[in-house]
Amino acid sequence: MLLGNAVKKILVTGGAGFIGSHVVDMLMDDGYEVVVYDNLSNGRREFIEQHIGTPNFIFHEADLMDVDTLRAAMTGCDLVWHLAANTDIIGGAEQPRRDLRDCVMGTFNVLEAMRALDIKSIIFSSTGAVYGELCHDVATSEAAGPLLPVSTYAAGKIGSEAFISAFCALYGLRGWMFRFGNVIGARMTHGVIFDFINRLRDNPAELLIRGDGRQEKNYFLVEECIDGMAYAFRNIPRDEETPCDILNLGTDSITPVTKIAAIVCEEMNLPNTKIVIEGTKRAWLGDQPRVHITVDRIRQLGWQAKRHSDEAVRTAVRRMLGKA
Numbered sequence: 001m002l003l004g005n006a007v008k009k010i011l012v013t014g015g016a017g018f019i020g021s022h023v024v025d026m027l028m029d030d031g032y033e034v035v036v037y038d039n040l041s042n043g044r045r046e047f048i049e050q051h052i053g054t055p056n057f058i059f060h061e062a063d064l065m066d067v068d069t070l071r072a073a074m075t076g077c078d079l080v081w082h083l084a085a086n087t088d089i090i091g092g093a094e095q096p097r098r099d100l101r102d103c104v105m106g107t108f109n110v111l112e113a114m115r116a117l118d119i120k121s122i123i124f125s126s127t128g129a130v131y132g133e134l135c136h137d138v139a140t141s142e143a144a145g146p147l148l149p150v151s152t153y154a155a156g157k158i159g160s161e162a163f164i165s166a167f168c169a170l171y172g173l174r175g176w177m178f179r180f181g182n183v184i185g186a187r188m189t190h191g192v193i194f195d196f197i198n199r200l201r202d203n204p205a206e207l208l209i210r211g212d213g214r215q216e217k218n219y220f221l222v223e224e225c226i227d228g229m230a231y232a233f234r235n236i237p238r239d240e241e242t243p244c245d246i247l248n249l250g251t252d253s254i255t256p257v258t259k260i261a262a263i264v265c266e267e268m269n270l271p272n273t274k275i276v277i278e279g280t281k282r283a284w285l286g287d288q289p290r291v292h293i294t295v296d297r298i299r300q301l302g303w304q305a306k307r308h309s310d311e312a313v314r315t316a317v318r319r320m321l322g323k324a
């Protein structure tokens with residue numbers, strides 16, 4: 001059982017998104033009662049379609065700003081798996097209020113509903129992006145600081161972490177927070193692999209790598225990400241002393257962007273594609289070209305991702321191409 005026997009009914013915010021829909025599949029496989037709360041701003045009904053009509057599954061197409069609907073949807077749940085956020089980092093830079101609204105206010109509304117309904121446990125998806133420039137060249141642990149974000153997306157996540165911590169200290173909630181590396185797999189709707197595949201479908205002759213071509217990040221598969229969160233929930237109890245904590249989650253292996261381009265071209269059978277590097281310092285406003293995180297803490301607690309970052313990339317590419 002993914003989350004053990006202590007919980008029965010789980011609200012998954014962002015449950016129609018990339019990671020959320022995989023969370024839902026795994027919870028449904030184990031027979032939990034699952035409530036999905038998603039406004040479909042980036043999620044897709046087709047990702048959860050297979051569960052609609054199943055007695056232990058409810059879908060609320062609704063926004064986190066709709067506090068009455070949120071509270072009604074959460075009633076009777078014992079855990080909130082909070083994944084909803086604006087994940088369009090470029091869009092956030094253009095309209096910074098989106099990250100304030102969908103991330104900070106969204107998280108605050110989730111916490112207020114939990115407080116009102118006396119629901120104690122929350123699992124939260126934060127990001128390695130909170131480390132800003134700190135993780136450019138040096139692998140960064142959870143203790144690193146000061147946290148000076150370079151995107152409104154990361155600022156929104158730090159704000160959410162802060163509210164979760166405060167609610168845990170003040171109102172007896174228990175929080176499991178995770179700063180992810182890059183999560184990849186089937187059903188991606190954004191990210192470098194998604195972009196490369198789509199650009200090559202448009203123009204197989206040439207692939208433009210934005211930025212300076214020196215980008216490198218750690219990539220891990222969505223089922224491993226979910227397994228890591230669930231492992232921590234089952235095995236790292238929270239109590240009054242430590243009502244919440246934050247763990248980096250990912251791999252400490254990394255894949256350069258040029259390698260991703262090569263893997264995508266190989267898997268799409270495009271040996272003659274010309275790879276062109278744009279040559280600018282950053283690919284876009286708010287981009288973090290190089291992200292290095294340490295995963296020593298969760299490893300010491302007994303969990304690690306099984307695959308090297310390169311292997312995860314190839315598997316995800318194959319899944320996106322319908323080959324695996």
Ligand SMILES: NC(=O)c1ccc[n+]([C@@H]2O[C@H](COP(=O)([O-])OP(=O)(O)OC[C@H]3O[C@@H](n4cnc5c(N)ncnc54)[C@H](O)[C@@H]3O)[C@@H](O)[C@H]2O)c1
Pocket residue numbers: 013014015016017018019020037038039040041042043044062063064065082083084085086087101102106125126127128179180181182183184189
């Ligand atoms: N994919 C990654 O590599 C990665 C890395 C770090 C952190 N994360 C975090 O993991 C979570 C899930 O990411 P994902 O990649 O599945 O993204 P996603 O965009 O596929 O999922 C987010 C979901 O939240 C929903 N949503 C957004 N705003 C909402 C609102 N106001 N009310 C209700 N629903 C709303 C969207 O419709 C979408 O389905 C996010 O919090 C993201 O920041 C993801």
